[in-house]
Amino acid sequence: MTLKRLSRCVSALMLLGGAVFLAQLTRAQIGVPGLPVWFPPVWTQSRNAPAPSSTQPGQTPASIPQYAESSDATGRVATYQPNGATTTAGNAFFTPLGTNGRTCFTCHQPQSGWALSASAAQAIFNQTNGTDPLFAPVDGANCPDTGAAAQTLAQKSAASSQLLTKGNIRIFLPVPSGAEFQVRILADPYGCESSSKYGLPTGIISMYRRVMNSTNLTRNAQAGPPLSPEGAIMWDGREPSLQSQFTDATLGHAQASTAPTAAQVNQGVTFETGLFTSQSFDNNAGSLSGSGGLGGPKTLATVGVSNVPDPVVPLAFHQFDAWTLPTNNAAQASINRGQKIFTTRTFTMKGVAGFNDVAGNPFPLATCSTCHNNLDVGSDAVSGGRHLGIGDNSAADKSGNQMTATALPPSKDQPLFAFDCPVGSIPFYSNPVTINGTTYDEYQTTDPGMGLISGKCADLGKFKVPRLNGLAARAPYFHGGNAATLNQLVDFYNTRFSIGLSAQDKQDLVNFLNSL
Ligand code: HEC
Ligand code: HEC
Incomplete structure (x- = not known):
């Protein structure tokens, strides 16, 4: 049996178990078999959160064409469905399956590369005076009660400021029982962390995270352990399958009181796994699949055409191999140079938990594609998360490994947590703090990432390596919208890893990233 078929069987079994049991659950009961352990308290809180003022679903097109483009910051982004157009009426991805009028399409839209840019959230707010179910108090507001x-x-806009300024959704998750760390709240700008209804007193903390794209999902394979044709799902890898993700999104974001049926789950997952999205046109370079270029979603959908796998290290991106002077124009040549920088410019990688603990510290021959290595999409074929040091206090680190990571410190508009860990338990990190006579390594962050799922100090600050397609359509970047632009993102890497990029190198790299 192929990997893919095996995983489908496993997920189908899980769902059957989950769905039958869920229908009988009352609100007070938790402990749903077949769903991840972190999920029951999240569902309970979702169902208790207030309803939005309107449960009228937002505008949905009658059909998603087989091929369609929309304009974005630097050109056009396109989505291609090899299996043909999709009628939205009656399709589970576009149907409100819960109580608040939301569908998957509320947050995953083609003009944002099937994610949701901050500007798209603002446009929806302006069109609907903030009444679209996107702004449902449960997680479209900074905290449900203020929402x-x-x-x-003005109050509505202030209550959903994370969504409107950064495209961030409130993600609330329990502190796992038996965690190695203790959590303290250092800053609580929205009062949600200390709330007796939604906050740490209930065992739950809130983070504010970017919507991930729900496209190119079949190009995400990951080696083990565990082997996964789907790769890590969610910023913190917390979902075991796209099927469980669909169920949890319906019960959580859409505040459903019963799980979707297996048929609905399969229909939604079939739709999203049939989508291929990438930038198709650049305002300066022209068509990204013209003049020998292999960009755009059609080549992305055809495994084996644009892929020239490197036998040793996959070079991730080959789309713009042919674009050189004097045959091609200056804008195309810049994209080609950016691709070369991404795949071959080496730097020394130091202090990255999830990488240097395995590959050696320091690791001298790293490139961007060392982590972003999956062909054409740039997720990581090696499982696990990587700790880059975004939105945390790496600057306070006394181990000497992370000291350049001050480029994107914790953002003041987000809550700040202290995770107090046994001394020495956080790789490449040291920040001894004595509390009540006991010394801990204290890690401060706006989002603990995978550490909150595993309960392990070694996983704090680790995030999955995301796919990089359609970036021009979905600013801002990183898990919490920490980088407003790709220039800022490239500056972060240049500082974090002392890469030594020139102004021209940075521009080439940005032009390349905008073409993916
Ligand atoms: C309220 C907005 C919202 C709604 C509604 C929503 N999502 Fe999402 N989606 C998000 C956010 C935010 C994330 C990232 C959250 C995280 O990682 O913690 C995400 C992540 C995902 C991912 C993970 C992609 C990856 O690469 O790991 C998939 C797939 C996805 N959503 C599909 C769906 C489906 C299917 C539905 C409908 C059942 C749905 N979403 C409804 C906001 C939403
Ligand atoms: C150590 C592994 C690693 C290396 C090396 C690396 N990245 Fe990343 N990249 C990640 C991780 C992990 C994330 C998600 C981080 C987060 O949001 O906290 C990410 C996120 C990104 C994103 C944002 C995607 C989004 O959806 O917001 C871009 C763009 C990106 N990287 C480009 C690059 C470039 C360009 C380089 C080389 C200069 C590079 N990366 C080097 C691991 C890596």
């Missing part, structure tokens, strides 16, 4: 209480436009 529900907001009356005026």
Whole structure:
């Protein structure tokens, strides 16, 4: 049996178990078999959160064509469905399956590369005076009670500031029992962390995270352990399969009181796994699949055409191999140079938990594609997360490994947590703090990432290596919208790894990233 078929069987079994049991559950009961352990308290809180003022689903096109483009910051982004157009009426991805009027399409839209850019969230707010179910208090507001209480436009806008300024959704997760760390709240700008209804007193903390794209999902394979044709799902890898993800999104984001049926789950997953999205046109370079270029979603959908796998290290991106002077124009040549920098410019990687602990510290011959190595999409074929040091206090690190990681410190508009860990338990990190006579290594962050799922100090600050397609359509970047632009993102890497990029190198790299 192929990997893919095996995983489908396993997921189908899990779902059957989950769905039958869920239908009988009352609100007070938790402990749903077949769903991840972190999920029951999240579902309980979702169902208790206030409803939005309107449960009228937002505008949905009648059909998603086989091929369609929309304009974005630097050109056009396109989505291609090899199996043909999809009628949205009656399709589970586009149907409100819960109680608040939301569908998957509320947050995953083609003009944002099937994610949701901050500007798209603002446009929806302006069109609907903030009444679209996107802004449902459960997680479209910074905290449910302030979201529900907001009356005026100004109050609504303030209550959903994370969504409107960064495209961030509130992600709330329990601190796992038996965790190696203790959590303390250092800053609570929205009062949600200390809330007796939604906060740490209930065992739950809130983070604010970017919507991930729900496209190119079949190009995400990951070697083990565990072997996974789907790769890590969610920023913190917390979902075991796209099927469980669909169920949890329906119960959580859409505040459903019963799980979707297996048929609905399969229909939604079939739709999203049939999508291929990438930038198709660049305002300066022209068609990204013209003049020998292999960009655009059609080549992406055809495994084996644009792929020239390197036998040793996959070079991830080959789309713009042919674009050189004097045959091609200056804008195309810049994209080609950016691709070369991404795949071959080496730097020394130091202090990255999830990489240097395995590959050696320091590791001298790293490139961007050392981590972003999956062909054409740039996720990581090696499982596990990587700790880059975004939105945390790596600057306070006394181990000497992370000291350049001050480029994207914790953002003041987000809560800040202290994770107090046994001394020496966080790889490449040291920040001794004595509390009540006991010394801990204290890690401060706006988002603990995978550490909150595993309960392990070694996983704090680790995030999955995301796919890089359609970037021009979905600013801002990184898990919490920490980099407003790709220039800022490239500056972060240049500082973090002392790469020594020139101004021209940075521009080439940005032009390349905008073409993916
Ligand atoms: C309220 C907005 C919202 C709604 C509604 C929503 N999502 Fe998402 N989606 C997100 C956010 C935010 C993330 C990232 C969260 C995280 O990693 O913790 C995400 C992540 C995902 C991912 C993970 C992609 C990856 O590469 O790991 C998939 C797949 C996905 N959503 C599909 C769906 C489906 C299917 C539905 C409908 C059942 C849905 N989403 C409904 C906001 C939403
Ligand atoms: C150590 C592994 C590693 C290396 C090396 C690396 N990345 Fe990343 N990359 C990641 C991880 C992990 C994330 C997600 C981080 C987060 O959001 O906290 C990420 C995120 C990104 C994103 C944002 C995607 C999004 O959806 O917001 C871009 C763009 C990106 N990387 C480009 C690059 C470039 C360019 C380089 C080389 C200069 C590079 N990366 C080197 C691991 C790596």
